[in-house]
Amino acid sequence: MKTVNMELSGVSKVYEMGDIEVKALDQVSLRVNKGDFVSIVGPSGSGKSTLMHILGLLDKPTSGEVILEGRGVSFNNDRELAKLRNQKIGFVFQSFNLLARTSALDNVELPLIYSGVPSKERRLRAEKSLFEVGLEHRLEHFPSQLSGGERQRVAIARALITNPSIILADEPTGNLDSKSGKEIMDILKSLYQNGNTIVLVTHDPEIAKMAKRIVRVKDGKIMEE
Amino acid sequence: MEVLETVKLATSAIKRNKTRSFLTMLGIIIGVFAVITLVSVGTGLKNYITEQFESIGANVLYVMPGRMGGDGEGVSFNAPPNFAGSKLKNSYVEEIKNLGEPIEDATGYIEIPGTAKYRNNQTRITIGGSSPDIINFVSLKVKDGRFFTNSEMYASRKVAVIGPEVASKLYGNMEPLEKEIIIADSRFKVVGTLESMGSGIAGGEMDRSVYIPITTAQETFDIKNLQNIMVKFTDKDQADEAKFRVKALLSRTLKEDDFSVFNQGTLLSTISSILQVLTVALGGIAAISLLVGGIGIMNIMLVSVTERTREIGIRKSVGATNGDILTQFLVESVFLSLVGGSIGVILGILGTIVVGKLISANAFSLWSIILAFGVSAFVGIIFGVAPAAKAAKLDPVEALRYE
Numbered sequence: 001m002k003t004v005n006m007e008l009s010g011v012s013k014v015y016e017m018g019d020i021e022v023k024a025l026d027q028v029s030l031r032v033n034k035g036d037f038v039s040i041v042g043p044s045g046s047g048k049s050t051l052m053h054i055l056g057l058l059d060k061p062t063s064g065e066v067i068l069e070g071r072g073v074s075f076n077n078d079r080e081l082a083k084l085r086n087q088k089i090g091f092v093f094q095s096f097n098l099l100a101r102t103s104a105l106d107n108v109e110l111p112l113i114y115s116g117v118p119s120k121e122r123r124l125r126a127e128k129s130l131f132e133v134g135l136e137h138r139l140e141h142f143p144s145q146l147s148g149g150e151r152q153r154v155a156i157a158r159a160l161i162t163n164p165s166i167i168l169a170d171e172p173t174g175n176l177d178s179k180s181g182k183e184i185m186d187i188l189k190s191l192y193q194n195g196n197t198i199v200l201v202t203h204d205p206e207i208a209k210m211a212k213r214i215v216r217v218k219d220g221k222i223m224e225e
Numbered sequence: 226m227e228v229l230e231t232v233k234l235a236t237s238a239i240k241r242n243k244t245r246s247f248l249t250m251l252g253i254i255i256g257v258f259a260v261i262t263l264v265s266v267g268t269g270l271k272n273y274i275t276e277q278f279e280s281i282g283a284n285v286l287y288v289m290p291g292r293m294g295g296d297g298e299g300v301s302f303n304a305p306p307n308f309a310g311s312k313l314k315n316s317y318v319e320e321i322k323n324l325g326e327p328i329e330d331a332t333g334y335i336e337i338p339g340t341a342k343y344r345n346n347q348t349r350i351t352i353g354g355s356s357p358d359i360i361n362f363v364s365l366k367v368k369d370g371r372f373f374t375n376s377e378m379y380a381s382r383k384v385a386v387i388g389p390e391v392a393s394k395l396y397g398n399m400e401p402l403e404k405e406i407i408i409a410d411s412r413f414k415v416v417g418t419l420e421s422m423g424s425g426i427a428g429g430e431m432d433r434s435v436y437i438p439i440t441t442a443q444e445t446f447d448i449k450n451l452q453n454i455m456v457k458f459t460d461k462d463q464a465d466e467a468k469f470r471v472k473a474l475l476s477r478t479l480k481e482d483d484f485s486v487f488n489q490g491t492l493l494s495t496i497s498s499i500l501q502v503l504t505v506a507l508g509g510i511a512a513i514s515l516l517v518g519g520i521g522i523m524n525i526m527l528v529s530v531t532e533r534t535r536e537i538g539i540r541k542s543v544g545a546t547n548g549d550i551l552t553q554f555l556v557e558s559v560f561l562s563l564v565g566g567s568i569g570v571i572l573g574i575l576g577t578i579v580v581g582k583l584i585s586a587n588a589f590s591l592w593s594i595i596l597a598f599g600v601s602a603f604v605g606i607i608f609g610v611a612p613a614a615k616a617a618k619l620d621p622v623e624a625l626r627y628e
Contacts (some may be wrong), residue, residue, distance in 0.1 A: 058542060058621045078547045086544020097539045097625060101241060113230050114544040158543065 003034040004070070005165050005197050006055060011064030013050050013220075024050040026220035027064070032166065032199060037192040039208035040201045042217035049170070051217060052201050056168050057085050069165060086114050090159025094171035096151040098143040098158075104130060105139045108158045115162065129157040133187055149180025156187055166197045173207060185210060231549075235557040238529075249525045250565035252518025253601050257569025259511035260597040262576035267504025269580050269588030271497055276586060278493050284461050285362060286468055286488045288313060288321075288454040288475065312483045313451040315439070317475065318356070321456055324470050327463035332358040333451040335442050341391060341435060342407040348394035351434045352408060354442025362455045365436075370402045370417030378438035383445075386417040390432040406435070411445050413437065464488045508593060512600065518565070519604035526558050526612035537616050538624025551617035558609025559602065566601030570594055 013025040024047045032038055032055075042048045053059035054066060060075040067073070068088060074080060091097075098107045108126040117125070130139060133153040143151050152172060159167055169188060173181035185207060192198050192212075200211055208214050214225045239246045290311035313333070321331040335354035340347055357372050359365065365372075373384045385406055392401045401415045422431040443449065458467035468486050475484055530537070537550055545553075573594065581588040 053622050056542070058625070082541070082544050082546040082549075085542060091542050093625070097535070097542070099536055099539060110540070111543040114540075114546075114549060116227060162544075 004031055005034045005036070005068075006032045007067040008051075008054065008061075009065045009067065011054060011061045011066065013047075013054065013059070014062045023220050025054070025061070028220070028222050030215065030222060032197060034165075034197055035192075035195050036197050036199075037210075037212040038199045039211035039214045040199065040217060041203060041205070041208045041214060043203070046217045047220040048201050048217045051222075052168060052170050052199070055166070055199060056089055056091055057081055082114070086111055087162055088165045090162065090164035090167040092152070092155050092159050092167065092169040092172045094174040096143070096148075096155045096175070098151055098154055100144065101142055103140045103142060104135060104146070104154045104157075107143070107154055108161055110158060111162050125161055126157070129161045130154070132160065133157045147180065148176045149183050152176060152180070152184050153187065156184070156191075160191070166199060167191065169198065169200045171201055171203070173202070173204070181207075231552050231556050232560070234553055235560045238557055239560060242529075245525060246561060249522055250561055250568065252521035253515065253562050253565030253604065254518075254569040254572065256511065256515030256518040257566050257597040257601050258572040258576060259514050260508055260600075261570065261573025261593050262580060263507035263511045264504055264590055264593035265573075265577035265580045265588035266584075267500055267507050268590040268593075269584040269586045271500040271504065272588065273584050273586035274496055274500065275493060278489050284458050284464070284488075286456040286458065286464070286471060286486055287492070288317075288456065288471060289485050289487075290450070290453070290483065291485065311450040311452060312479055313454055314449075315443075315451065318451075318454055320474060321454065321471055324474060327459040327467050328456060328470065329459055330358055330361055330457040331454055332356040332362060333439050333454050334359070335439060335446075335448060335452045337442070337446060339409055341387075341395060343395040343404065346395045346397075348391060349433065350388075350391055350408075351430060352442065353434050353436045354439040355436060356439055359436065359455075361457060363431075364422075365431075366420040368418045368420045369400075370415070372417055373436070373438050378440055381440040381444055382438060383411060383413045383441055384416045384438065385413040386419060386436040387415055388419050388432045388434040389421045391435055392418050408435065408437070409445055461490075464490060508596075515597070515600055515604060518601075519562070519608040522558050522561055522605060523608035523612060525561075526554060526609055527615070529557075530554060530612045530616040533616075534619060534624050534627040537619050538621050538627065541619075541621040542625060547617040550619075551613045554613035554616045555606065555609045558612070559605035562601045562605030562609075566598045566605075569601065570598055573597065 008028055008030045011025055011028045012023065015022045015024055028051065030051075040048050040051060050059060054061050057066070057068075057073060057075075065072055066075075068084060073084065085091075099110070105123065105126050108129050109122045112122040112125065127136070127139065130136060133156050135150060135153050135157065138146060138150060138154075141150075143154070146154065152175075156172075167188075172184050172188070176184065188198055188200065189210060198211075200207070202208050216223045216225060290313050315333055318331050318333045321328060332355050335352075337352045337354070339350055339352050341350045353359070356378055357375055360367075360372060367386070368389070370386075372386050373382070377384050385408065387395075387401060387406065395401070395406065396404060401418055404415050406413045406415050419432075419434070419436075437445075439451070456467065456471055458464065468488060471486050475486075537545075540550060540553075574589075577588050577590075
């Protein structure tokens with residue numbers, strides 16, 4: 001039997017826009033096993049971003065339950081939520097979301113600052129993490145001095161540094177040229193081969209195909225292929 | 226998150242916006258500087274006046290004509306020039322002198338504003354009519370010549386001892402001794418000149434003084450009585466005893482409403498309390514600028530939170546708690562106001578030194594420094610809380626979407 005890393009059970013998300021209620025997610029249940037590589041595809045507005053945010057514990061479901069490593073997540077406890085985001089989840093965004101005017105090393109160290117790791121150890125682990133994504137020659141560069149592909153690799157290094165139980169990549173190649181995009185996908189693939197759990201949101205069918213499973217989101221409901 | 230990390234984070238954010246941080250701090254710098262410097266003006270004045278009083282001697286009683294509010298709590302040192310109503314007679318001075326222990330000395334005194342002339346020169350003066358004993362009461366120092374004598378007083382001689390300003394205005398580079406001086410159309414002879422009392426508040430007035438024998442003054446200005454009587458007693462602790470004796474003596478011939486006796490202590494404490502109010506008022510006005518400085522910090526922090534919305538989203542997505550974000554921004558505003566406060570304290574101390582030189586008294590007051598610095602730290606917290614709370618409450622998804 002496979003270990004379940006993350007599970008959504010009957011999760012709905014309703015946005016109220018004035019008098020109209022918009023159901024972004026409608027009773028979604030999804031299981032992500034340890035070592036899985038799941039692609040989430042769907043047209044824009046389908047609810048895949050909301051799904052991603054709930055998986056990343058950034059957004060709170062209106063109803064339903066999120067179970068992380070066998071334990072239900074309490075969305076009302078900010079400290080607990082922050083701790084889980086910090087230790088269990090590695091986020092890679094389409095727009096990189098690196099801190100400006102902050103070196104690659106400092107960006108990668110960021111999650112460790114919030115988990116109280118001493119600065120020497122932080123530095124070592126950040127160097128190692130940047131080394132793993134092939135950026136050992138860019139440690140002190142600011143994001144503005146890096147190419148798009150390099151920035152995304154810094155973001156991946158930041159996501160990896162805490163050894164998260166799940167890596168969430170939200171359109172990681174969306175802002176990149178095809179060559180850099182391929183490099184990023186190669187990194188994600190090798191992470192998967194090393195046993196990491198990856199959830200990838202994309203609208204590119206070619207990229208989606210690289211994953212082991214493809215989940216299609218439409219009108220707030222999901223369908224597995 | 227560790228304290229050290231938070232402080233590092235705050236300082237790096239401040240360094241990143243050097244000009245803006247400096248301008249924000251400027252509000253606090255000016256506020257703290259103003260509080261300390263303005264309070265030092267009040268403190269300096271108070272110390273100066275206390276020193277002046279103590280230089281005259283704390284063991285002097287003043288007998289003034291008429292009733293001066295309360296139990297001699299009057300503030301008026303110089304009764305109005307028109308003291309026709311005074312019932313203080315010359316003879317009382319001798320009687321008081323003869324009271325014995327603890328009373329040492331007494332002199333009558335009249336002070337009249339007027340003008341003095343020599344040839345074509347003319348200057349505004351203060352005429353002081355007294356006995357030669359006045360030197361024991363007011364710290365007058367004779368520079369050239371001599372003070373007038375008791376025999377000159379008894380004979381109502383027209384002799385004058387002039388202040389340094391009067392000497393220079395009337396005689397320029399000439400030697401004033403033995404020259405004539407016209408006061409109220411009478412010719413006087415200059416027998417002595419006084420040393421300058423300095424540029425202080427009372428000093429300037431003293432330098433414009435001309436002292437003449439009291440009897441001469443009474444004749445010249447057709448005054449029968451005295452403006453006041455100064456009584457010197459042996460020791461500060463004897464003030465009440467001396468006061469009681471003088472009162473008892475005068476009550477024999479005068480009604481209670483005809484005179485008041487008070488000593489420097491009461492006068493000093495009255496002036497002190499006025500200056501205290503002045504000091505607090507000045508400090509209060511300056512504190513408003515400190516408040517404005519605080520609002521400046523709040524304004525900049527609000528701008529900073531909006532600008533860094535995305536950064537807040539990023540931090541939250543990698544594990545910052547609401548508390549971490551709150552602390553980050555709060556430390557930033559407290560840091561700004563503390564550094565501003567420290568610079569303000571340094572400038573304030575410099576300002577105090579300058580004020581002290583100008584007033585020529587010690588103007589330093591520790592409480593204003595502690596208060597100003599404390600308030601600036603407090604301002605940083607109070608005005609930092611709202612922006613920091615705003616930052617902490619940001620929804621991570623919204624924050625990450627912010628362009």
